[in-house]
Amino acid sequence: MKKDAKIYIAGHKGLVGSAIKRKLENLGFSNLIASDVDDFDLQRQVEVEQFFEKERPEYVFLAAAKVGGILANKTYPAQFIYSNLSIEVNVIHAAYKYGVKKLLFLGSSCIYPKFAPQPMQEDSLLTSPLEPTNEAYAIAKIAGLKMCRYYNEQYGTNFISVMPTNLYGPNDNYNLETSHVLPALIRKFHEAKMDNKPAVELWGTGSPKREFLYVDDLAGAVIFLMEKFDYKDIGEVINIGCGKDVTIKELAETIKESVGFTGRLEWDTSKPDGTPQKLLDISRLKKLGWEPDVSLKKGIEKTYRDFLTGPIVEKK
Numbered sequence: 001m002k003k004d005a006k007i008y009i010a011g012h013k014g015l016v017g018s019a020i021k022r023k024l025e026n027l028g029f030s031n032l033i034a035s036d037v038d039d040f041d042l043q044r045q046v047e048v049e050q051f052f053e054k055e056r057p058e059y060v061f062l063a064a065a066k067v068g069g070i071l072a073n074k075t076y077p078a079q080f081i082y083s084n085l086s087i088e089v090n091v092i093h094a095a096y097k098y099g100v101k102k103l104l105f106l107g108s109s110c111i112y113p114k115f116a117p118q119p120m121q122e123d124s125l126l127t128s129p130l131e132p133t134n135e136a137y138a139i140a141k142i143a144g145l146k147m148c149r150y151y152n153e154q155y156g157t158n159f160i161s162v163m164p165t166n167l168y169g170p171n172d173n174y175n176l177e178t179s180h181v182l183p184a185l186i187r188k189f190h191e192a193k194m195d196n197k198p199a200v201e202l203w204g205t206g207s208p209k210r211e212f213l214y215v216d217d218l219a220g221a222v223i224f225l226m227e228k229f230d231y232k233d234i235g236e237v238i239n240i241g242c243g244k245d246v247t248i249k250e251l252a253e254t255i256k257e258s259v260g261f262t263g264r265l266e267w268d269t270s271k272p273d274g275t276p277q278k279l280l281d282i283s284r285l286k287k288l289g290w291e292p293d294v295s296l297k298k299g300i301e302k303t304y305r306d307f308l309t310g311p312i313v314e315k316k
């Protein structure tokens with residue numbers, strides 16, 4: 001990618017898109033079109049095609065998605081499957097139609113089966129049933145990566161698909177009903193500390209294991225792949241993670257300490273645990289030459305600082 005290449009980041013206001021944008025700007029890429037365009041609906045084909053026809057991006061990072069934590073996925077499956085399928089269909093097809101040189105599609109580690117052998121290798125895709133709480137989202141993401149593959153095979157496009165593990169960092173969603181576990185815990189511990197509460201209530205049993213990657217590491221990985229590798233090098237999909245997981249209880253203890261809350265943890269076992277473990281095998285990515293940089297402890301500290309300085313309205 002040349003420094004003046006025209007690059008479109010779909011979803012530049014979200015956790016992932018904003019991190020990709022920050023990183024591209026820091027690296028000196030000067031022709032980003034994300035910030036000029038936030039007034040059209042990616043779920044509407046006509047609007048997406050008009051945008052591509054006018055802007056003619058050379059490279060596309062497809063980071064736009066409807067995302068949420070375990071409860072949001074379980075409660076709103078129709079919205080998750082509709083929004084994600086329509087965004088993918090519209091952007092991937094427009095990228096083909098308007099001659100995009102390369103597109104990078106972001107999926108999620110929940111595309112792999114609920115009981116996939118751990119750590120999960122790329123070839124465990126579609127080998128057994130999915131985790132029911134996020135099946136709608138996972139089916140949409142599987143459709144997106146298959147669409148990239150079949151467009152490459154039939155039309156000769158160069159669309160690559162990456163599957164990141166659970167992500168966190170600046171610009172996350174702190175709404176307690178819809179967020180993922182890490183931002184939810186930052187908020188819960190912070191508010192309990194401020195209100196001198198004796199305990200914080202967490203969901204499930206605390207025993208599921210999750211892998212967490214700081215979003216700036218993810219941004220580094222996707223730009224590395226976009227710059228250096230093509231579909232023929234990567235194949236259908238490649239995992240992005242940090243290679244280590246922790247139990248939700250261990251995560252909670254780490255966040256509790258970083259925030260400085262001294263009370264108890266209580267577990268609401270009426271809430272779902274979700275998949276028991278979700279650790280990605282990142283050996284293929286490591287072989288290509290990429291390593292994560294930010295430890296979980298450091299990443300949580302950075303994220304907590306961002307939470308403290310961010311606009312309060314976005315945390316409601």
Ligand code: GFB
Nearest residue numbers: 069070073110134179180181184202203204208272273274
């Ligand atoms: O991050 P999370 O919502 O989603 O939950 P998943 C991870 C684990 O943390 C679950 C527990 O076992 C939750 O029960 N947990 C404990 C909490 N306390 C809380 C809390 O206050 N809030 C939340 N949200 N969880 C999602 C998928 O699965 O992960 C998506 O539904 C996507 O499709 C995403 O793949 C990355 O890791 O279980």
